[in-house]
Amino acid sequence: MSDSVIELDQVVRDYGSPPVRAVDHVSLSVARGEFVAVVGPSGSGKSSLLNIIGTLDRPTSGRTIIDGHDVDTMNDAALSALRAYRIGFVFQQFHLTDGVSALDTVADGLIYTGTPRAERRRRAVASLTRVGLAHRLDHQPHQLSGGERQRVAIARATVSDPTLLLADEPTGNLDQRSGASVLELLHELNTTGTTIVVITHDVRLAEQMPRRITIRDGRVVEDDQEAPA
Amino acid sequence: MSRGNQTEIRQSRLLRSDVYRLGASGLKSRPTRVVLSALGIAIGIAAMIAVVGISTSSRAKLDAELASLGTNLLTVQPGTSITGQDTTLPVESTGKVGLIRGVSTAGAVATLPDVKVYRSRLIDADKSGGIVVQAADPHLLGLLDGTLRQGAWLTKATANYPTVVLGGIAADRLGIVSPGSQIWLGDTQFTVIGILDALPLAPDLDTSAFIGEAFATARFDWDGKPTIIFERSADAEVETVRTLLPRTVNPENPENVRVSRPSDALAAKNAADLAFTGLLVGLGSVALLVGGIGVANTMVISVLERRREIGLRRALGATQGHIRTQFLAEALLLSALGGLAGTVIGFGVIAMFAGTNGWPISVPPVVFAGGIGATMLIGAVAGLYPAIRASKTPPTAALNG
Ligand SMILES: Nc1ncnc2c1ncn2[C@@H]1O[C@H](COP(=O)(O)OP(=O)(O)OP(=O)(O)O)[C@@H](O)[C@H]1O
Ligand SMILES: [Mg+2]
Numbered sequence: 043m044s045d046s047v048i049e050l051d052q053v054v055r056d057y058g059s060p061p062v063r064a065v066d067h068v069s070l071s072v073a074r075g076e077f078v079a080v081v082g083p084s085g086s087g088k089s090s091l092l093n094i095i096g097t098l099d100r101p102t103s104g105r106t107i108i109d110g111h112d113v114d115t116m117n118d119a120a121l122s123a124l125r126a127y128r129i130g131f132v133f134q135q136f137h138l139t140d141g142v143s144a145l146d147t148v149a150d151g152l153i154y155t156g157t158p159r160a161e162r163r164r165r166a167v168a169s170l171t172r173v174g175l176a177h178r179l180d181h182q183p184h185q186l187s188g189g190e191r192q193r194v195a196i197a198r199a200t201v202s203d204p205t206l207l208l209a210d211e212p213t214g215n216l217d218q219r220s221g222a223s224v225l226e227l228l229h230e231l232n233t234t235g236t237t238i239v240v241i242t243h244d245v246r247l248a249e250q251m252p253r254r255i256t257i258r259d260g261r262v263v264e265d266d267q268e269a270p271a
Numbered sequence: 272m273s274r275g276n277q278t279e280i281r282q283s284r285l286l287r288s289d290v291y292r293l294g295a296s297g298l299k300s301r302p303t304r305v306v307l308s309a310l311g312i313a314i315g316i317a318a319m320i321a322v323v324g325i326s327t328s329s330r331a332k333l334d335a336e337l338a339s340l341g342t343n344l345l346t347v348q349p350g351t352s353i354t355g356q357d358t359t360l361p362v363e364s365t366g367k368v369g370l371i372r373g374v375s376t377a378g379a380v381a382t383l384p385d386v387k388v389y390r391s392r393l394i395d396a397d398k399s400g401g402i403v404v405q406a407a408d409p410h411l412l413g414l415l416d417g418t419l420r421q422g423a424w425l426t427k428a429t430a431n432y433p434t435v436v437l438g439g440i441a442a443d444r445l446g447i448v449s450p451g452s453q454i455w456l457g458d459t460q461f462t463v464i465g466i467l468d469a470l471p472l473a474p475d476l477d478t479s480a481f482i483g484e485a486f487a488t489a490r491f492d493w494d495g496k497p498t499i500i501f502e503r504s505a506d507a508e509v510e511t512v513r514t515l516l517p518r519t520v521n522p523e524n525p526e527n528v529r530v531s532r533p534s535d536a537l538a539a540k541n542a543a544d545l546a547f548t549g550l551l552v553g554l555g556s557v558a559l560l561v562g563g564i565g566v567a568n569t570m571v572i573s574v575l576e577r578r579r580e581i582g583l584r585r586a587l588g589a590t591q592g593h594i595r596t597q598f599l600a601e602a603l604l605l606s607a608l609g610g611l612a613g614t615v616i617g618f619g620v621i622a623m624f625a626g627t628n629g630w631p632i633s634v635p636p637v638v639f640a641g642g643i644g645a646t647m648l649i650g651a652v653a654g655l656y657p658a659i660r661a662s663k664t665p666p667t668a669a670l671n672g
Contacts, residue, residue, distance in 0.1 A: 052590070055363060085493050093667050096586070098582075098585065098586060098665075098666040098667045098669075099665070099666070099667050111280075116590050118590055119282065119283065119590050119592075120280070122283040122585070122588050122589060122590040122591075122593075123280045123281060123282050123283045123588065124280055125283075125585070125586060125587070125588045126283045126587065126588020126589075127588070128280065130584075131587075133583075133669060133670070135579075137579060137580075137583045137669060139300075139580075140300075141300070150587070151587055152291055153285065153293075153587065154283045154284065154285055154584075154587055154588035154590075154593060155281075155283070155588065156283075156284025156285065156286055158286065159286075159288070198587075202588075223451040237308060252594050
């Protein structure tokens with residue numbers, strides 16, 4: 043139990059009124075070091091679930107324990123700290139800023155940890171090297187390919203060495219090959235100990251993951267776990 | 272293999288140096304909008320600083336002027352009696368004033384109301400151009416600290432002859448530019464021997480034509496009663512002399528004597544200018560207000576446009592406070608840029624204005640301090656609402672792109 047990074051118990055998320063139930067009594071547990079794919083049709087509630095896991099959103103009801111912290115009882119400052127130090131996010135749209143170099147983009151991943159700038163940039167170089175972009179430090183977003191941009195985003199998400207990396211369709215804007223290489227990178231990060239949850243539409247990619255959680259209408263309809271090799 | 276731990280996590284922290292960096296980079300990404308919205312603040316601050324600076328500079332000029340003209344000149348004029356009748360000053364008043372203890376010089380002018388002034392005999396007798404003929408004491412010019420544009424002032428000798436000295440405006444109206452010209456006073460031809468510069472302490476006399484007292488008596492039957500007596504005393508004696516003057520001039524009816532201090536009138540004229548300044552300051556504040564609204568508007572739009580950035584920052588660990596701080600810093604920086612530009616422009620305007628008027632540039636440092644303070648206040652007030660709004664942006668804004 044203490045070795046689970048994500049612990050959801052009967053989590054419900056309703057939007058608006060009359061309430062639309064995006065997440066419907068989801069209970070699941072993800073252990074430290076797991077690599078999980080979340081699949082399901084559009085509108086099934088995958089992003090809503092990931093927002094709750096990432097503490098960006100609070101559930102309407104149910105219990106959420108992330109990295110051992112009962113996030114339902116935590117205030118904004120504590121949740122922010124959890125995100126700053128323990129959770130990394132990767133988005134479908136990369137979210138890179140025009141005119142900002144890869145190095146500075148990744149260094150900004152540490153800006154809310156109070157790390158001095160020189161140290162941030164030093165760690166950013168290490169993180170970019172890890173994702174295979176040591177030769178692209180000074181490149182700006184428009185000088186990078188889609189796959190490279192997503193690698194920069196991954197380097198930013200992992201520069202603080204988070205326990206948990208959450209990715210919402212990280213390959214959604216990429217072609218087949220770049221998508222595969224980004225996924226390859228996530229696998230590498232996973233082998234160094236990072237717990238990873240990836241939302242994907244790509245069934246073929248999902249097939250390669252050790253564990254697949256299928257969502258439909260806000261419910262977990264399948265939790266397909268391979269026996270550890 | 273447990274990486275990370277379940278114990279306490281450190282707080283999210285944003286270094287102060289990063290606050291400045293974030294504020295600056297937020298502005299750098301929208302230069303045009305920054306310039307336009309800082310412009311409002313700049314205009315407001317420039318207007319305020321210029322207005323205050325111009326009035327302090329003109330004040331400095333006036334103080335210098337008063338210092339050189341002196342504030343020890345008093346004038347004595349006939350007032351109205353209790354029954355409402357116009358009174359006159361007694362003959363010999365001027366001499367009596369000169370005898371008061373503390374008075375250093377006294378001199379007078381006497382208006383000769385029936386004598387008209389013409390450039391030539393051909394001009395209609397009714398058209399005297401508002402020029403008043405005065406019998407003037409030789410001391411008058413020195414008393415008024417007057418200077419000559421051309422020629423010479425009346426002396427004891429020239430006072431016996433048909434010679435006239437023209438006030439600056441009188442000369443202009445008559446079209447006299449140099450001494451030696453002939454004009455007509457009543458039916459007597461006079462020679463112009465001098466033209467005065469403007470008399471700052473007695474602007475009413477600028478429209479006068481001055482002739483000698485002796486000749487006024489001989490030719491125009493002047494009765495010897497002065498119209499205005501001027502006197503100067505030591506600075507310390509001014510108040511004492513002031514109280515003595517009415518009784519000295521008219522022992523029977525001292526209440527019929529009006530004493531005033533021309534330097535007060537000069538200062539009062541400046542006070543009237545200051546009322547106008549108040550209006551300009553009002554306009555400046557309106558410009559500042561509009562500038563502040565411009566900043567607030569720019570910031571609100573910026574917050575709406577940058578929902579994803581805010582969401583991303585929240586995902587990276589920013590607290591609501593950090594987001595608020597970032598946007599507030601941006602607003603402050605924006606208005607500080609405007610304030611800085613406004614200060615430079617304002618100072619430029621003062622320098623130009625003072626330069627063309629020949630004033631000393633005198634701007635109290637408190638004006639600049641006030642300008643900076645006002646700018647910061649505007650930035651803070653204008654930035655507060657957008658900053659709070661930014662901090663309330665849901666963290667999920669980055670995901671729902
Ligand atoms: N902020 C919101 N307000 C109202 N309804 C929302 C909001 N976010 C999501 N929903 C609704 O909740 C449901 C689940 O949405 P969600 O984005 O989680 O689906 P998803 O599985 O991520 O879909 P996709 O694969 O298209 O990204 C949808 O019906 C959606 O319309
Ligand atoms: Mg989604």
